[in-house]
Amino acid sequence: MARKVLTIIGSLRDGSTNKMLGNEAKLLAPKNLELEIFIPKGIPEYNQDVEDNLPNIVQEMKDKIKSADAILFVTPEYNNSIPGVLKNAIDWGSRPPMQSAWSDKPVAIMGVSTGMGGDSVASSLGPCAG
Ligand SMILES: Cc1cc2nc3c(=O)[nH]c(=O)nc-3n(C[C@H](O)[C@H](O)[C@H](O)COP(=O)(O)O)c2cc1C
DSSP states (O other): OOEEEEEEESOOOTTOHHHHHHHHHHHHSOTTEEEEEEOOTTOOOOOGGGTTSOOHHHHHHHHHHHHOSEEEEEOOOBTTBOOHHHHHHHHHHTOSTTOOTTTTOOEEEEOOOOSTTTTHHHHHSOOOOO
8 A cells, every 4th residue: 555645835836846846756756655745825823822722724734644654845945944834834733742743754855945055954954843
């Protein structure tokens, strides 16, 4: 049975090059890997006040993360970091305490950026969500 890889895109832009890269990875993946593209559009800003009653869209994202065998982040670099949309998704996924959807999940990260350093900073941030 194919392993499921949730492929989380860090750019919401319609013409996103990172979305294109994710789609290419999906096409080129070996038969034993099934990539599902996930664009965190509509994920709200992280707010600890509501983490005991997660918004539906956040719960759905957490369920997708939990049911995946692995995570592939495909993200541009924004201001020498990862984009805010991706950071919010990571923060929501890690909460509440002891209920992180990221726990024990193998993660890879790649991306396209137009700056001099390519995507080097974003790609090396290695989301650590426990
Ligand atoms: C707010 C913002 C900040 C950016 N900061 C960086 C940066 O620090 N380093 C870099 O290489 N590119 C930076 N860029 C350029 C992006 O890497 C480039 O626009 C990239 O194509 C965006 O990815 P996308 O095509 O998937 O939307 C920035 C772009 C934006 C909009």
